[in-house]
Amino acid sequence: MxxxxxxxxxxxxxxxxxxxxxxxxxxxxxxxxxxxxxxxxxxxxxxxxxxxxxxxxxxxxxxxxxxxxxxxxxxxxxxxxxxxxxxxxxxxxxxxxxxxxxxxxxxxxxxxxxxxxxxxxxxxxxxxxxxxxxxxxxxxxxxxxxxxLRVAARRDFSQAVFATGIPFAVTSPRQRLSFARTLSTLMPQVAGIRRFGAASLDLAWVAAGRFDGYWEIGVKPWDIAAGILIVREAGGYVTTPSGGDQIADDLVAANPTLHPKLLEAVADGVSAAGG
Missing domain, CATH: 3.30.540.10 (Fructose-1,6-Bisphosphatase, subunit A, domain 1)
Structure with missing residues (x-):
């Protein structure tokens, strides 16, 4: 190497x-x-x-x-x-x-x-x-x-496995409400949702095709900066929930086919939480 x-x-x-x-x-x-x-x-x-x-x-x-x-x-x-x-x-x-x-x-x-x-x-x-x-x-x-590395080629939402970060005790009500809304939207539609507890590896695994996508609200720049580039260089999309490229603390990552639908679900959650 x-x-x-x-x-x-x-x-x-x-x-x-x-x-x-x-x-x-x-x-x-x-x-x-x-x-x-x-x-x-x-x-x-x-x-x-x-x-x-x-x-x-x-x-x-x-x-x-x-x-x-x-x-x-x-x-x-x-x-x-x-x-x-x-x-x-x-x-x-x-x-x-x-x-x-x-x-x-x-x-x-x-x-x-x-x-x-x-x-x-x-x-x-x-x-x-x-x-x-x-x-x-x-x-x-x-x-x-x-x-x-190449992102997964899956096109069917029902076969997709997504990663996320689940809000915990000190997270804001906005983050908790946004997560709950997005989760309730996605759960009936997808093959699975995982929370493994390391944002950098969630993004690395999207790049490797192990996850089909990942979203999180309120993540830190040191957790995601390297992973953003790795996903993009593996052919994936990484944006804000509103679709922008300059990511601060909220992001949505997925392969090009599934990204629009995942983005829609996350944006709806953020909107419902007043974001």
Missing amino acids: AARLSAHLTIMANAAQKAAKQLLRDFSEVEQLQVSIKGPSDFVTQADIRAEATIKQELTKARPGYAFLMEESGASGGDNWTWRWVVDPLDGTTNFLHGMPHWAISIALERRLPDGTIEINAGLIYAPCTDEMFWAEKGSGAFVNERR
Whole structure:
């Protein structure tokens, strides 16, 4: 795989793999982790903090002038950046803490263009427990390890399996109402809906054709930045519930055939919740 990676993706892969070694050691001793609680269902572990520090150190060493947006430490590097790393060092923290192997490291690279717009230039999602590395660079396609990725070709809604994020205790009434409305619309029409608890991997699995689509309301940029590019480079659509391309915290992803119908259901849910 190394021969196919660009300089940026090589840097990202090396940082993710170095952090993964630490995370896997901690995961094997999950009961002994020191855990502090930020809020209900929102935990931060010492493993999370160490992984973020390792990734930041590795990326800074390779590209010292780049800015950061990171889950734990926030934004750094100034406002007038041209290149910015967007990092979630441990997406699926609750899974990790409960000994469930569905978690990942997500790293994206954003570029600010001369006109001020921001594009995602490269994305990498690494699942250490399965040793699957999903990666893409703008205009160059999407891959998992050595294999090219394409979104699923299913055309029938009744055969589709979608992923989502279920609102929990601290989420807003808007998010809960939107989810309930969308779920009630979709459930009678589709083959299944899954909630696995790691947004980055939900998007990676859409790119791999394992899921036919994914939607979530109120997700964070470090959870989805890499996955947005990987899905798009695998031939899928990723938009806001209103169909826009500039995604902040609500998104709908699917293959080109199923995206319009999933979008309609999610947009109806958002509208019903007053969004």
